[in-house]
Amino acid sequence: MTFKTKLLLITILPLIAVSILVGGTTYYQSRELVNAQTQAVEQRILSSKRQEIRNYVSLALTSIEQIYEEEPGGRIAAQERVKDIFKNLTFDYDGYFFVYRLDGTNIVHPKLPHLVGGNWWDLQDENGDYVIRNLLEEAKTGGGFHQYVWNKPSTGTVEEKLGYAIMLDKWGWMLGTGLYTDDIAREVAGIRLEMANSIRQTLLVIFLITLAATVIVGTLIAGVRFSEQRFADSKLKELTNRIFQVQEQERKRVSTELHDSISQLLVSVRYGIEMIHSEAVREPDLQSQASKCLKTLDATIAEVRRISRDLRPSVLDDMGLAAALVSLGKEFQNQSGITVNVSAEQCHNRLSEGAKTALYRVVQECVTNVARHACASEVNIDLTVGSHILTLSVEDNGVGLPNPLPRGGGLGFRNMRERMETYGGKLIIGWRASGGTRIMVEMPLDKLAAKAA
Known part of the structure; x- marks a missing residue:
């Protein structure tokens, strides 16, 4: 692995690790925030619905208060008048009132008239909840809420419903009403979707920032490395040029020494041997040896001149x-x-x-x-x-x-x-x-x- 690659990894890997850590922490905290936020929203809406249901029940009781207390025309006549009031007393499309006796027999149900007259003590919803039993229990305690699933008139589907029941003690009736909470689920789902989109956007921004930082760091490292390489190349060329110059200077000096000093000394020696050769006419052996020496000297002088010329040709300078x-x-x-x-x-x-x-x-x-x-x-x-x-x-x-x-x-x-x-x-x-x-x-x-x- 090259130094450049190591430097790149040492610089970028911590950046990526920190970005992943920040992204993971952001995602985890955002999910926690979403859960807390949606729970708070759900509780706030449920609280609002509870208060709304109490208000509806209070209005209903006000509408029958005089009849219930005075029972004009007798109890049976008063009960019939109250039944008619509850049948016609609705709010919104899916808001209505229902009445049950303590044994679970239905007396009033504006939206599901087939329930009237039947005993629904053992009625269970899709989740196995005993709806009528539990509403009666809440009513006997002074009035209370109970959640269950029930048919929604406007859609014909089974939805979550928040019911409220109180007792009309004098007649032994349970008066109840409720609001469907499927809109809460839709609102919570919308909040979750919106916040999920925000989380994705945040993670995308973190990713883009990390990518941009990685590109910038890589570019800077590459630029620094390129600058260092160019600087090193220029210094290497300067060094190479200096080496060539020193070589040529040394070659020129050695060439000059060979030509001006050693070559001249060899020529002087040759003159002496030539004299010996000339004077040794009467000594054939000496003259023969002198001839050999002259040949050797001539070859030596020629070789010295060749070496001198190879080292630095004088014709190049001249x-x-x-x-x-x-x-x-x-x-x-x-x-x-x-x-x-x-x-x-x-x-x-x-x-x-x-x-x-x-x-x-x-x-x-x-x-x-x-x-x-x-x-x-x-x-x-x-x-x-x-x-x-x-x-x-x-x-x-x-x-x-x-x-x-x-x-x-x-x-x-x-x-x-x-x-x-x-x-x-x-x-x-x-x-x-x-x-x-x-x-x-x-x-x-x-x-x-x-x-x-």
Whole structure:
């Protein structure tokens, strides 16, 4: 796992964990709040309905009070008049009054007349509740409420109902009424749905905030990492350029030492041996040995000069890049037997000394690779100087490069690329259509020097 990935995980995972924790806590607390809120609403509505039922019962008692107390025309006549009043006394569509005797016999029921005259002491609702028994029990205690399920006239469905019953003690009647509470269930369901939507919106906001924060953090980390990488790359290029400069300086110093010191010493020694060779006419053995020494010295001097030239060709400093490439081509042809065709234009002062040296080293590396790997019979070196861009190409008719190329192209190609990138150039590795390898280099020229030229 890369450092960037670790940093990203270390930063984002706690953020996601906190967001999940906040979301879970919010969801749990919201559910608790919904339950508490709906219970409070339900109790408030039930309380309101209880008071409303008491008011209805109070009005009903007021409407029969005189008849009940005075019993004009006798008890039976008074009871009949009260029955008629209760039959016609309704509120809303589903509000009505019912009357039962203590044994469970129905006396009045405006909405369900088939119940009148029947004994419903053992009547149970869908939940197994003994409706009439329990209402009578509440009435005997001085009046009370009882919840059960009952047929709702307006819909024909069985719904929850809150009933209230009191006793008319003088006649042994139970007077009852009630309100259906299905509207409470609908209201509570609406509140739950509304709050559930609010919870979902809250969780969605938390998710969006987390997503945005994750994207921002990831972008910042990527930006920091990218900036660090660019900074590291620039420092690495500076270091690489400095290493190349130090190498060239050291090569130039060693080349100068070989040319000006060791080579001159070897030449002086050769002069001495030549004198010995000239004076040893009468000593054939000595003269033969001197001849061998001269040959060895000549070979040594030539090797020292070659090493000096490879380390730092003086023609590059004295006559420029074009002449140095021509000299390199001739020398390579003499050493390898491979035909070298050089076409080089003068770039004068439109390139820095470091850039010229880098281009020379690239060509030197290319021809070395041709000798080692290409099995070629011909190499073409072309240097073209345009108005803004210098183009260098090195082609051979050898076996070509492997296809696909190894990742990075090998150490030699990587070094060549780094040399070119140091001076703003680029190196392209490819294949010739007729077979062989093509190395292309493009490097920008100095605009100020171009104007002066």
